[in-house]
Amino acid sequence: MAFSVLLPVLLALVANAEPGSAYNLRPTIGILSQEPTDDILDLLEDKNYTSYIAASYVKYVEGSGARAVPILINQDDSYYEKMASSVNGIILPGGSVSITNSSAYGLAAQKVYEHVVKANKEGIILPLWGTCLGFEIITYLGANYENWLEGCLARNKADKLTLQIGFMDSRIFDQMPHYVIDYVSLWKTTVNFHDWCITPENFTKSGLIEDFKILATSFDYNDLEYVALIEHNEMPIFGSQFHPEKNPYEWANDKEHSAIPHDPFSVGVAHYFSNFFVNQARYNNQHFATKKEENEALIYNHDTTFTGELGSGFTECYFFR
Template identity: 30%
Template sequence: MENKSAFSLFFFVTLFTCLAAAIVNNDHILLPSQLHRDKSPSSSSKCTAPDPNLNQRPVIGILSNPGDGCSGRLSNSSGVSHIAASYVKFVESGGARVIPLLYNESPESLKTKLSLTNGLLLTGGSAASGPYLEALQFLFQAALERNDGGDHFPVLGLNLGGNLLIKIVADQADVLEPFNASSLPSYLQMWINSLEEGSLYQKFPSDLFQLLMSECLVLHNHIYAISPYKLQYNKKLSSFFDILATAADRDGKIFVSTARGWNYPVTVNLWNPEKNAFEWATSLKAPHTENAIRVTQSSANFFVSEARKSSNRPDYQAVRDNLIYNYKASYGGVAGKGYDQVYLFE
């Protein structure tokens, strides 16, 4: 006890001596934020203003697909449609919001909702005909007209959505051919123009771009595609699309994986960037490595950066009234297959 008391007395005497010395020398105790003032921004510095020519509140329209997206596990209603939540999260991760475009609503309603957006995402799925194809074709034509009218309005067609754009541009129902590329992790064969202005890969980090050609960082999940030979020798397709990347199926057959419009900001992409980060079905083989997640992020950044170039500035309240936040996502992945989450629309 005596040793403890002596130690306490020594501690307080030492502390008092230090404080007294600080007062005599007119010193004061500094906070961590006050240290290294010479490296801190001056009080007169200001944040750089955003580019006024860019839309910092972009909105993307996503076309819904027929059915519940979960093989009837959530709804068997004939009028139901869905959007996989992974596509919504993909868009949001790039810094945009989503307005759902229901394939079975009237053309007038689709056009009104499209007028509130700055870009269009056409997703994968299974529907390839009937009212869904009619709605997709209607929206695609409206998107081209927006661009013709002077608005930079990007369109991204993923997997089936991309294949349908190829069929529409070719105006040929049998332009696609079968490929063995269902649930196929892949690397890509980049073409010489894959880094040109407006390309999906333009803003990829250089190391990631190189890894895309050597590691299986993307998931192809389709049974139809088009060969580069067939696209290049189809006058309608070759005058509209420029090939950016190809890939090989399980049998070694080469197909067009990514293409972009020569004169329109339209991208066809047969691999699914959203699945790397947001889909976990054990029936799929989506890569989930850190680099695969970077692929998702870089793809989302590209698409949304294109949407920011849109000159459309819709009414804020009209946008809020139609956002997908007005709906709730349903968990459909409990069976370990299909989409993990879907938005359902009656």
């Protein structure tokens, strides 16, 4: 079943490759780290870590044929410029820190976003995807550093997507097989873990609607409608308030994470989103200056910690000093 779900998706993505394009078959995806919360550090004997990445994001891109590169926080401007000019795509993951530059993650995300926008304006295809907190940061940065989020109740909640008018006029849905569109619009294949959201009204008031399309919305436990999926009108910048990486790769077995859908349809939807994003990165042919530099940057140089057995909602994490 999983193969039958995945194969047509892959074929659809490859079929949409631009004829004659320099197609990168060794893409690297940069994943921004963030400072660990006290809840995570309390689980560890060694607390001398400055940042972490949930391993589900790494597996998410690896499962679609890419390699992962951690992008660390608390670095100087030249570091982020170098990373943005060496990798083929970037993910801003979810988390629990501030979206402003008052957090190290927020500040690093701002620098990364600015480099991504600059590259794309110069004609370099450099895709960016923000998930949950990363999505919220994109709305903040895209609205000229103004916060239009409001409180909502959508933690541990699986949902279908309410597709918006014109959703097919997008990169994401133009390449999505019709049966996958049915999965996301009719079944609860996406999962949410957030306390903040942006409503369609605020998305319009903020001016974001001038640069981004609202592709889908969802509803919180109080029936508040919020923006769930966006795409930039011109640049390959995407954001989901939901967590596609959790369906195949997060296995916390407690009531606080019980809503994560692991059925073949939800896993197939998750793989579509990862395949789509990695495919966008294949249009980028940037690389590190040397093979040695590339090897030293890859996530393979770091070990995972089985944080799930310690009581974390993340099954595995990478920790960095």
